[in-house]
Amino acid sequence: MEDARPWYKQPELRKLYLMMPFLFMGSTTLGYDGSLLNGLQTMPSWQAFFDYPTGSRLGLLGAFPGFGGLFVLLFTPYIADLMGRRLGTAIGCVLVILGAVLQALPSRSNPIPMYLAGRWLMGMGSNISNATCPLLITEISHPRHRGKVTTIYNTLWYVGAILAAWTTYGTLNNISSDLSWRLPTGLQCAMPGIQLLSIYLLPESPRWLISKNKHSDAKKMLTKYHGNGADNDFVNWEYNEISLTLEAENAASAESGWYELVRTPGNRKRCLLIILTAIFSQCSGNGLVSYYLAAVLKTIGITDSSEQALINGGLTIWCWLVSLGCAFLVDRVGRRILFLSAGIGMLISFTIWTACSAVYTQTGNSNAGSAVLAMIFLFYGAAGIAWPGLTVSYTVEILPFNIRAKGLTLCFVFTSLSGIFNQYVNPIGIDALGWKFYIVYVVVLVLECLAIYFLYVETKGPTLEEIAILFDGEDANVAGADMGLDHKGNVKVVKTGSL
Template sequence: MTGFQRQHVSKLVPSNPTVLRALLIAVAIVNSATLGYDASVMNGLSILPSYTDYFHLNDATTGLNNAAVWMGTILGIPIVQPIPDRCGRKISILIATIITIFGIVLQAAAQNIAMFVVGRIIIGFGTCLSNASAPPLLAELLPPRSRGYVLGIFFSCFYVGGLLSAIINYGSQNIQSTWAWRLPSLCQFVPSLIAVALLPFIPESPRWLIANGREEHAAEVLAVLSGEKSDDSLANATAEMQDIKSTIAKEEAAYPRNPWKELLSTPANRKRMTILVVFGSMMETVGNFIVSYYLTRILSQAGVTDTHRQTQINVIIQCWSFAVAIAGSFLLDVIGRRLQTLIGMVGITVTLYMLGAFIKVYGDSTDTAKNYGIIALIFLFQGFYAFSITPMTSLYPTEICQYKLRAAGIAVIKSVGASFGLIMSFTMSFAMSNLGWKFYFVNASWNVIFTALVFFCFVETKGLQLEEIALKFGDDFTTEGDDDGSTEVVKVGETHLTKGQLG
């Protein structure tokens, strides 16, 4: 029993499933760390006087610098679906990394606000493509028992990048030149380079290969994923490949038009679209934007104005958020996607109301104990967000969309999130200045609406194969000619599960 000889899959891809899974987790970590570093670097730079003084920032220019990455994300939306679907998931990650590194160099070398903003726009363009390519690749390579926590880890490791950014900013604050902010900007390229270095060691998505007529290659990938344990592994993988091919063919027959048109073509897809829009809105508007981009402002409102203390708190928040997000990632398959999100939303809403009240009553206090009470609420808020929304960000949109609609669905959620991110970037600085503590009450109040939408709209997907989740939305597929010669029919809205659905 020597196993088969590879014809398509690189020998660099390990045949040991445990090692391969570890590499896929590493891909999740470094791609997410790139996003986390990029988002958090602005938070850290805003604390550094060398950055604010160099660009002579005010509310308007601060908003512009923060909004630039969202402009790039919106510009990247049109390529988010065609490049991963036409070129493959791995090539898309490579293209995204090259774009991102180019933007990083421009940002680090910026001589004025215009150059800085252009660099940020290019970074947003690249990270948009990366974040739309890596999650589908991981979801289409991983079995259900691993998919939940690995894709949960994907965005949870956002905080690894945030922590790295906070530490570098903390260390660079004493540099007596513009390198105090140029160095943290330049170090953004490190996770990107690691992501490219890992690509040769992982296979392409078998579903993408099947959809593009490369069935022999897809069968080899499936055999490698199973461990290549015997000469029969390729035959078993070929049978599995045929099942996936059959499902993709049924999806193509059910949804023959362009993916963008199909997103609103049926009740099932309109339900998906509703969830994508709701979740995309939530990701940037439930209050996390405050901590990610305006921590300096909120700490100042809490009475903590010392730069040294602010950078320390930034580092500690990133550590705390990462630990909670990892715990949340592993609990997704225990608590369930929907319930965990509801728990997080209730916690986020309550802590925002409390934060607004505490800042109103104690914001001008010089009492250290009262200031730390406000800081404790910031940690609680960030904990609830990291526990629920963070691990769901890359997992849920990938799960609820079928293969044909997956890239387009991710493009939708990215466009909605980026649009709200852009709006928040421009308005947050003015809102926090003009409304003060009232802003947190306003934010918490619209979170009540989001919580209700999660309760009524979200669908539980834990433990199901990607092809099986379609049944939860009421898709109608007919499978003929099973191995036992029978015909299995699955109708829209049936409450029972089909054969193999528990696998």
């Protein structure tokens, strides 16, 4: 029988979850880099060093990690599936460290090439690490906690953003030389460095081990952490469901490679949801503030560098608190409701934000400017209900093991493409159109709400293997039980099978 005690009262499971923060650092590293450019733009020393970049030139500096990330994405599923989740994470960490060093040490005479090279490597390393960390988290978590733990992973993006925002705020106010931007840039090495040193303290994915015919190692992992050292019925059920399901998936996929992503109707629906999730996570208006807060604040009259940095720091803390709190609701209220609540909340607040920006631009009314700032906080509070927490967790849990790494790569391809669009086009749009550019995102948010309502599938309840039934129905490759869907579309066990 399964141990019914809370996780913190189970010694081995508690040990596993206390090591999880080392994996969460993959998301934290990404958040640090994402927010760092925001903070650097508030620094006169950084602006002067790079000759006050604006428009397309600033967009290029922001978008370059996306180019590096796109370049490496073709290889990430093979790194994850052939080398393992842990080694893939270690490779990503090494590249991020190299990228951070290059960004922190460009010469004054010709800084752009070295800085862009560092940004490129940063994008490569971040995408490799973020293509393997969520897989490992999902695949080693206890079935009862999978949703919460995986969702928490991407909310830790904001912890990195908080560290970057307040580090740049501190150096801005206390250091006047180039060290004020070189120091926070170089500190990007810290988190991947810690993760690199600690990654092998965690177990390898039992699903990956079984896929490589290392059945005894997989059974040992499940027995130790999910059974607290006891080879009980629950561990045997979990092991058999995983191994038999992987066997069925492999037989069904028949060496179809990347084509497997679209071979069946269920997989085509998965791909559609993954692509929509990736695009919505980046192109819902959140990219305006995530990367170019200083430019947005200037449109409402907030031009003081210290004040901009302070707002950036406060916003990152607010976003993290909301997203972390909502991560604990995924198994209580469900994924689809969180997605829809976020979409509607973002649409309302962004529409008001746009209207108030128009009033401020045309009249200079200070109250309208203050309202824009309030709407920015409300908008990001609404976004935190589902984004970024569910972006990765929803993607990995709707995918069967045989295409999980490839499907997550598909998510990152469209995340990177959307990010490049955001980071390159947004500063150009703001410069050219001001508040009128925001109307584009109002339209996107309307389409987003409609897509979530009509297309998204609720995945609350089933195990990682059993979710396949929601997409593939009777054709699902799930072993261990005869299952179906009830009248509400939820997975139900019809008759327990023999293991």
